[in-house]
Amino acid sequence: MPELTLVIGNKNYSSWSLRPWLVLRHFGVPFEEVRLPLDTREFELNIGRYSPSGRVPVLLDGGLRVWESLAICEYVAERYVMGEAWPGDREARAVARAVSCEMHAGFAALRSELPMNCRDRRTGVVPTPAARADIDRITALWHDCRSRWGGAGPWLFGEFSIADAMYAPVALRFATYGVDIPAAAEAYVGALLAHPALQEWVVEARAEPELLESGERGIAAP
Structure with a gap:
């Protein structure tokens, strides 16, 4: 079973969720994915279980909570990828x-x-x-x-x-x-x-059923 859980938003809209997700996938670090659609009742009811900031993404590693994309990437680089996620020089x-x-x-x-x-x-x-x-x-x-x-x-x-x-x-x-x-x-x-x-x-993003009104109208989504 994966040690890590990454809580993300919609794949179609959540650019910040994509960044650590891509790092984990590229370097073959096993993790469980929890998707909470943005601007939904499901998000409101469940985000507090995972994220102290009330936002995604957040990485769960045992009792540790790491929120914020770049911090997650740094943690993964140090803990699971032995520094290979940054250039050697x-x-x-x-x-x-x-x-x-x-x-x-x-x-x-x-x-x-x-x-x-x-x-x-x-x-x-x-x-x-x-x-x-x-x-x-x-x-x-x-x-x-x-x-x-x-x-x-x-x-x-x-x-x-x-x-x-x-x-x-x-x-x-x-x-x-x-x-x-x-x-x-x-x-x-x-x-x-x-x-x-x-x-x-992208394939999974295109299959999502949610329509985030702000994103479709051209207003920045998370």
Whole structure:
């Protein structure tokens, strides 16, 4: 039986749930998944059993509760993956943490205007200047990491890392809204979308019955 339980929201909408889920799947860490659909009575009734913050995701490991996506990823890296979820090179590891934290704390315009919605496809979406600035910063960041540490592989730092998981929801957003990005960024998005675990997530997201009104209307979902 898995030692860990990961409590997540809807796979179609919950970008923060995706990040630690992808890390666990990629590195083959067994876990039980509990899905609580966002903005539902089921969520209201049950989230208090799992999360001290009242939000998802949250990781349960025995009596330990770890809430917040990046903290979960860090815990998994230390406890279950022996540090392999970050680059081995010290400088690369420092930058990988920096770009992960930048994703965690920033890009508010992108989040608001282009919420994650795996089952949707839209055309003719024109980002505002603020969202376009977020997009340009992200693609420049990807280019810098790939050119310095990516090597011949598809990932930001050679091997798949937490940094790649942090940007997986961005790849899904770019695909959903047909965002115009440079060719090198398109190649990185393609690598993320081809990841078997991310494909599994998307298939299950598209099969979900819930319709989160805020997400469908283009308001940022959790």
